[in-house]
Amino acid sequence: xxxxxxxxxxxxxxxxxxGIGKGDALPPPTLQPSPLFPALERRAAPLPGGEEGEYMxxxxxxxxxxxxxxxxxxxxxxxxxxxxxxSDKYQLSSPVDSAIDWNPDWRRLPRELKIRxxxxxxxxxxxxxxxxxVALDKEETIKKLESLEKKEEEVTSEExxxxxxxxxxxxxxxxxxxxxxHEEETDYILSYFDNGESFGPDSDDNGDEAVY
Amino acid sequence: xxxAELRLCSLLLQEHFGEIVExxxxxxxxxxxxxxxxxxxxxxxxxxxVKKALCVLIQHNLVRYEVQPRGSVEYVARSERxxxxxxxxxxxxxxKTLYGDPGELLVEELLLHGHLSMSCAVARVADRLTETMExxxxxxxxxxxxxxxxxxxxxxxxxCPMVPESSRSANASPxxxxxxxxxxxxxxxxxxxxLVGKGKRRHSCDEEEEAExxxxxxxxxxxxxxxxxxxxxxxxxxxxxxxxxxxxxALVSAVASRMDQTSxxxxxxxxxxxxxxxxxxxxxxxxxxxxxxxxxxxxxxNIGKQVLDQYLALLADDPLExxxxxxxxxxxxxxxxxxxxxxxxxxPPSPFQHPSLIPLLPHRxxxxxxxxxxxxxxxxxxEQKQVEDFAMIPxxxxxxxxxxxxxxxxxxxxxxxxTPDHAPSxxxxxxxVNVMAAxxxxxxxxxxxxxxxxxRRQHEMRENKRLLEKSQRVEAILASMQATGAEAAQxxxxxxxxxxxxxxxxxxxxxxxxxxxxxENQVDETIxxxxxxxxxxxxxx
Numbered sequence: 001x002x003x004x005x006x007x008x009x010x011x012x013x014x015x016x017x018x019g020i021g022k023g024d025a026l027p028p029p030t031l032q033p034s035p036l037f038p039a040l041e042r043r044a045a046p047l048p049g050g051e052e053g054e055y056m057x058x059x060x061x062x063x064x065x066x067x068x069x070x071x072x073x074x075x076x077x078x079x080x081x082x083x084x085x086x087s088d089k090y091q092l093s094s095p096v097d098s099a100i101d102w103n104p105d106w107r108r109l110p111r112e113l114k115i116r117x118x119x120x121x122x123x124x125x126x127x128x129x130x131x132x133x134v135a136l137d138k139e140e141t142i143k144k145l146e147s148l149e150k151k152e153e154e155v156t157s158e159e160x161x162x163x164x165x166x167x168x169x170x171x172x173x174x175x176x177x178x179x180x181x182h183e184e185e186t187d188y189i190l191s192y193f194d195n196g197e198s199f200g201p202d203s204d205d206n207g208d209e210a211v212y
Numbered sequence: 213x214x215x216a217e218l219r220l221c222s223l224l225l226q227e228h229f230g231e232i233v234e235x236x237x238x239x240x241x242x243x244x245x246x247x248x249x250x251x252x253x254x255x256x257x258x259x260x261x262v263k264k265a266l267c268v269l270i271q272h273n274l275v276r277y278e279v280q281p282r283g284s285v286e287y288v289a290r291s292e293r294x295x296x297x298x299x300x301x302x303x304x305x306x307x308k309t310l311y312g313d314p315g316e317l318l319v320e321e322l323l324l325h326g327h328l329s330m331s332c333a334v335a336r337v338a339d340r341l342t343e344t345m346e347x348x349x350x351x352x353x354x355x356x357x358x359x360x361x362x363x364x365x366x367x368x369x370x371x372c373p374m375v376p377e378s379s380r381s382a383n384a385s386p387x388x389x390x391x392x393x394x395x396x397x398x399x400x401x402x403x404x405x406x407l408v409g410k411g412k413r414r415h416s417c418d419e420e421e422e423a424e425x426x427x428x429x430x431x432x433x434x435x436x437x438x439x440x441x442x443x444x445x446x447x448x449x450x451x452x453x454x455x456x457x458x459x460x461x462a463l464v465s466a467v468a469s470r471m472d473q474t475s476x477x478x479x480x481x482x483x484x485x486x487x488x489x490x491x492x493x494x495x496x497x498x499x500x501x502x503x504x505x506x507x508x509x510x511x512x513x514n515i516g517k518q519v520l521d522q523y524l525a526l527l528a529d530d531p532l533e534x535x536x537x538x539x540x541x542x543x544x545x546x547x548x549x550x551x552x553x554x555x556x557x558x559x560p561p562s563p564f565q566h567p568s569l570i571p572l573l574p575h576r577x578x579x580x581x582x583x584x585x586x587x588x589x590x591x592x593x594x595e596q597k598q599v600e601d602f603a604m605i606p607x608x609x610x611x612x613x614x615x616x617x618x619x620x621x622x623x624x625x626x627x628x629x630x631t632p633d634h635a636p637s638x639x640x641x642x643x644x645v646n647v648m649a650a651x652x653x654x655x656x657x658x659x660x661x662x663x664x665x666x667x668r669r670q671h672e673m674r675e676n677k678r679l680l681e682k683s684q685r686v687e688a689i690l691a692s693m694q695a696t697g698a699e700a701a702q703x704x705x706x707x708x709x710x711x712x713x714x715x716x717x718x719x720x721x722x723x724x725x726x727x728x729x730x731x732e733n734q735v736d737e738t739i740x741x742x743x744x745x746x747x748x749x750x751x752x753x
Contacts, residue, residue: 042578047730052305057730059301066324067228072268074232076261098260104267107375107444110277110285110389112248113263113270 071101213291216659218242221294223666228297229268232257236265240275240289247284272326273448277389285389296451298662298736303454307368313341314359319368319449327372327446330403334360361402366487367453370399372446403445456487459744463548467527467534474515475523479534481508482548499538499545580605581613585622585645593626593642614643622650648749655742662735669728676721683718686710 047053067073077097081088095101099118106114218241226234235255240246243254252262266287269275274294278286300323308316317337322328328336334356341351363369373392460483468476485508486497506520515523524546527535539545584603588594594602600610617623628640673680686709693703710718 047727047734053730053733055308056301056305056733057726059304060729060733063300063304063320063324064227070324072233072271072326073228073230074261074264074268075230076232077258097258097264100264100267104271105444105446108390108392108446109267109270110279112285113266115260115263115267 213241214656214659216656216663217291217295220659220663220666221289221291223663223670224294224297225274227666227670229265232261233265233268236262237269237274237289237294240287241291241294245278245286245288247280247286251287279389279391293451295659295739298732299451299740301733302458302736303449303451306454306457307363310368311359311362314356315363317341318356318360318363322369322447322449327448329443329446330357330360333447364400364402364447367400367450369447370450371401372448375444455740455744458740462741463534470530471526474513475527477510477513478505478520478523479527479548481505481510482535482546484508486548496536496538496547499547502544502546505546577613577616580609581617584610584613585617588623588643588645589647593644595640595642599643618643621653624649648746651742651746655739655746658735658739658742662732662739665728665732665735669725672721672724672728676717679714679717680721682714683710 075095078094096118099116101118103117218238221241222234222238225237235257236251239251239254246254248259248262248266251266252259255262257265266275269289270277273290275287275289278288280286303323304316304320307319311318314337317340318333321333321336321340334353337356338351338353341356342349345351360369371394373394375390375392460480463483464476464480467479482497482500482505485500485504489498502517502521502524505524506517509515509520521544524535524537524544528537528546534548536547537544538547580603584599584605587599587603591598591602596611596614599605599614600607603610605613614623618625622645623643624646626642626644627634628642629635630638630640686706689706690703693706
């Protein structure tokens with residue numbers, strides 16, 4: 001029967017078949033979603049230790065740390081500060097949105113993804129400026145001069161990866177010119193300059209021998 | 213994709229590639245394949261940032277692109293590949309056990325960079341190995357090269373699909389995206405390179421390195437640059453092969469626990485012989501004659517031919533059907549069944565008998581629940597009364613456990629009507645385990661667990677960020693002071709900057725983070741078993 005009010009919760013089927021005998025107390029109805037942190041009835045088994053486990057643990061943490069340092073870890077470009085400061089010119093540059101820090105094989109990627117490759121101090125790559133075309137011979141001469149210069153200075157400051165601070169929209173020639181200016185103009189040894197902001201692990205690179 | 217999978221993918225991308233890549237990946241996973249401009253609109257990021265992120269994702273094989281008929285390019289995220297990031301440590305460790313340090317570092321470099329050319333990979337690994345060697349010694353390229361070739365021969369690494377060779381005339385406009393393809397037979401062919409050289413330490417003559425780098429990069433101006441001999445040929449890690457290896461390991465250990473060491477060695481030999489001949493989706497290895505097996509047994513095992521035959525017969529007769537007899541030529545041919553899941557006959561080896569899964573149930577529900585569960589697995593369908601009888605558990609408890617498992621969807625009820633009108637009083641209600649559903653449910657739980665673990669770990673790191681930064685600074689100071697030769701007293705003073713309670717806090721933090729990381733590795737093992745079970749069961753016709 002419908003059993004409204006008469007008898008407790010009558011079902012359409014014979015509940016004895018499922019095992020609920022007469023007079024058994026059914027669990028109370030659930031009126032709210034299950035708790036976010038249900039009580040633990042029994043503790044979990046201990047983790048298997050051993051050499052394999054330890055090694056894989058170390059590998060995992062090492063991998064995580066390494067990947068943060070690779071250029072594949074894309075960081076947003078530094079926001080423009082309101083006033084241009086003099087120290088900006090000499091700082092180890094922060095990430096830039098409009099450039100990619102590694103050199104993918106562009107032949108394997110769709111054309112629309114091409115973006116300027118940022119030159120690093122070591123191993124210069126030809127930056128790909130999609131829109132602006134600079135006269136080839138001028139670029140070559142500048143490149144030759146730079147590579148000669150670099151060979152001189154490479155030995156002295158290898159451990160520093162000195163990237164220039166690039167502002168958006170600068171043309172290629174201007175950047176190259178800037179870099180030359182950098183290297184000729186300063187009497188100050190750049191490794192000595194420390195405005196105190198990068199007091200963390202970054203400063204490890206600056207700890208090498210004095211440079212003359 | 214379930215919510216749990218999405219959340220886990222997000223966390224993995226964020227932890228290894230940063231927020232920007234995470235946002236792009238998220239958008240692709242949740243909303244499906246889309247072209248570039250829609251992505252930019254969705255994520256609210258700058259176009260250049262999105263382009264960078266896509267380059268990274270494609271480099272690591274986490275996203276692929278498809279050229280649509282109308283010329284636009286759509287990007288599709290590969291969610292199952294993203295989840296593999298969890299397993300990277302296991303791949304690297306396996307390479308280490310099989311091929312030593314060069315193998316380990318080769319696989320690690322390939323995983324870190326997505327894909328690399330052989331010359332690049334060998335150079336990097338040689339440099340890294342040289343760093344760890346004593347002063348004055350360097351690692352020769354040839355040793356690393358030979359390990360590379362061995363990895364390729366056993367299919368642990370494979371070639372990436374290549375850019376088509378088509379010569380483009382000046383008039384024809386190049387397609388918006390290259391159609392990469394590779395033939396199966398070319399996948400493991402190592403290009404003939406004579407890589408001569410030694411690894412370099414970081415602060416040794418950089419001019420040579422400079423020249424090398426110049427040679428490797430492609431210059432637009434052309435002219436004096438040399439492209440490396442294996443230009444355009446990139447290698448990636450073959451994850452499927454590693455999975456096959458893990459599965460073989462599990463099989464061997466299952467045999468060892470069920471029978472004895474020698475029989476597990478026999479099975480291991482059989483698997484090793486058919487490593488590269490077994491297609492990745494096959495359910496059995498190629499048939500091997502017992503003569504061949506006898507010849508290939510490892511040198512230390514001197515068991516007679518008759519003994520081997522006896523072992524093979526025993527293995528073939530075992531109800532779990534690890535090994536099947538497929539013929540009589542050459543002294544009897546045998547195959548190894550390499551899928552999880554039910555065989556042709558009675559007792560199916562389900563994933564729940566795998567060593568990593570057996571503890572799952574007792575620890576969550578109690579050993580009696582586990583007993584009922586195993587009973588149901590074996591007997592398939594049982595009535596309430598029968599469960600109580602077979603499991604020897606009092607009715608009340610049995611009922612309670614069954615309902616709990618029912619509410620967790622580990623067991624289900626099957627109705628068998630006696631009369632056509634399905635009257636409830638005249639219907640049998642049988643409890644049964646739906647293995648696929650239970651496996652899927654557990655897998656979903658595993659994804660959720662790993663995501664929870666990762667979030668908790670990140671939370672712990674965030675909470676203690678200030679302290680961590682401080683300790684890093686102190687370490688940096690200590691290191692620089694030691695380099696400039698400070699006295700012990702000064703060093704001690706600097707160490708004192710971190711107080712006792714802070715040190716303890718750091719210890720606790722480190723212990724917790726280690727525990728969480730180890731748990732993540734552990735859950736990933738379970739994920740592997742469940743995933744390969746589900747995959748192989750679905751593949752069977």
